[in-house]
Amino acid sequence: MTQMTAVQITAPGGPFKTVHAPMPEPRSNTVRIRVQACGVCHSDEFVKEGYWPGLHYPRVTGHEVAGVIDAVGAGVVTWEKGQRVGVGWHGGHCGECTPCRRGDFLGCKKFIVTGFHEDGGYAEYLIARTEALAAIPDALTSTEAAPILCAGITTFNSLRHSGAKAGDLVAVQGVGGLGHLGVQFANKMGFHTVAIGRGQDKAELALKLGAERYLDAETTDPAKELTSLGGAAVILATAPNSKAMSEMIDGLGVGGKLVVLGASTDPMTVTPIQLIGARRTIQGWPSGSARDSEDALNFCALTGIRPIVETFPLEQAPAAYDRMLSGKARFRVVLAMRS
Numbered sequence: 024m025t026q027m028t029a030v031q032i033t034a035p036g037g038p039f040k041t042v043h044a045p046m047p048e049p050r051s052n053t054v055r056i057r058v059q060a061c062g063v064c065h066s067d068e069f070v071k072e073g074y075w076p077g078l079h080y081p082r083v084t085g086h087e088v089a090g091v092i093d094a095v096g097a098g099v100v101t102w103e104k105g106q107r108v109g110v111g112w113h114g115g116h117c118g119e120c121t122p123c124r125r126g127d128f129l130g131c132k133k134f135i136v137t138g139f140h141e142d143g144g145y146a147e148y149l150i151a152r153t154e155a156l157a158a159i160p161d162a163l164t165s166t167e168a169a170p171i172l173c174a175g176i177t178t179f180n181s182l183r184h185s186g187a188k189a190g191d192l193v194a195v196q197g198v199g200g201l202g203h204l205g206v207q208f209a210n211k212m213g214f215h216t217v218a219i220g221r222g223q224d225k226a227e228l229a230l231k232l233g234a235e236r237y238l239d240a241e242t243t244d245p246a247k248e249l250t251s252l253g254g255a256a257v258i259l260a261t262a263p264n265s266k267a268m269s270e271m272i273d274g275l276g277v278g279g280k281l282v283v284l285g286a287s288t289d290p291m292t293v294t295p296i297q298l299i300g301a302r303r304t305i306q307g308w309p310s311g312s313a314r315d316s317e318d319a320l321n322f323c324a325l326t327g328i329r330p331i332v333e334t335f336p337l338e339q340a341p342a343a344y345d346r347m348l349s350g351k352a353r354f355r356v357v358l359a360m361r362s
Contacts, residue, residue: 029146030340031081035073039145039341040081047142047150049096056108056151059165061144062087063340063347063356064173065200065263066112066286071344075139085144085358086112086137087173088151089165099153107159108151109320110137110144111172112310115152128154128312144169145340147360157316162324170204170330170355171323172316178205178259179319181282181308182212187257189213194245194255195234196271197262198225200347201284203354204330205259206232211326217255219245219271240267249274254301256280263287272297272305281305334359 025046030039049055063085069075070084088110092102102108114137116123122130137143137155159168171179178201187193193214195205202218209216210233218229219238226237238245249255254276260268263285269292272281283291283305297303311319323329331354335343340358347356 027147028337029083029142030337031083032071033081035078035080036071037080039071039344041338041340046148049094049099049150051097052099052153053096053150054092054099054102054108054153054156055094056088056090056110056149057093058088058090058144058147058149059360060089060169061085061358061360062169062173063343063358065347066173067138067344068348070139075136078139082138083142083144083146083149084138085146086110086114086139087169087357088137088144088149089159089168089172093148102153102156107161107165108156109159109168109172109316110149110151110155111157111176111313111316112136113312113316114138114141114155116154118154129309145337145358147337155313157313157320160321160324163320166332166334166357166359167323167329168320169357170200170332171319173310174201174355175204175323175328175330176311176316176319177201177284177308178261179208179322180311180315181284182208182214182257182259184308185257185259185280185282187214190215191256192217192249192252192254192276194219194249194258194271194274196245196258196260196267197285198229198232199262199350200352200354201261202259203228203232204328205261205284206234207328208322209259210234211322211328214257217249217252246271246274254279257282259284261285265289265291269293272303275301275303277301279303283307330355332357336361
């Protein structure tokens, strides 16, 4: 039986373990993907530490997967061996419940998260459901495409559904794994883009990525600065710091929206008065469907948006994960498989 290399989490809070396992065979309406690249996302910590309910171990995590279809299962008619595809957070849905019938796959009670409920991309091969597949355009390498399948789609999708119009003031709080993509998307969507970070060392990069202005939260009050500019239509909060997010609310203009992407477990602080008078809102945003992934990938291919990545071989997945958790990566960590 043909073997493959995979990196498993054997128990909640346990270490990563490199194993040689049988190559999986595709089931009905699934394909086997030869993984070429897999992003290491902060959400992988939910699996690593067992924070997500209903997980089963051992588990191969990883939900930013780019590769090539290696084999197809019975009933697969729209995908072929040799096609370049990606799989993101959206790993599948039932197609029968009310949210599914309305196209709201993220509301499906049987929604499958790649690398959580089924094995993901910290491996040489994985099995993916056809409804989870997104075609990768030729303009993107697999290493470039992988982070777009989570960090990219999350920032892209949240901005295009935010209600902001071309020319509106949009601020991106945090210039990191999510934020450095958010700045690029905001610029290419035609927004008056302001980047907010901590320290002047990020200023040059933020402007290069497309921000018209950079605000250093260590030396200025970003909310006051945004107010002086007329108030933001949207603030995209990407840094997982609830205190920093809360401090942004007064920088919203009338009808402005704080879109929360940075996953933090500590509570945010806001008073009703801050929201009522200026009709401000706070909205969380998850990832998106496979169709949304294709839209994000194609938008990047057309506009030249690219993630900035650091690569590690699969066998160094523990080091790659630690690098991601340290917050020192610039800016997305990707496992690049051998050809």
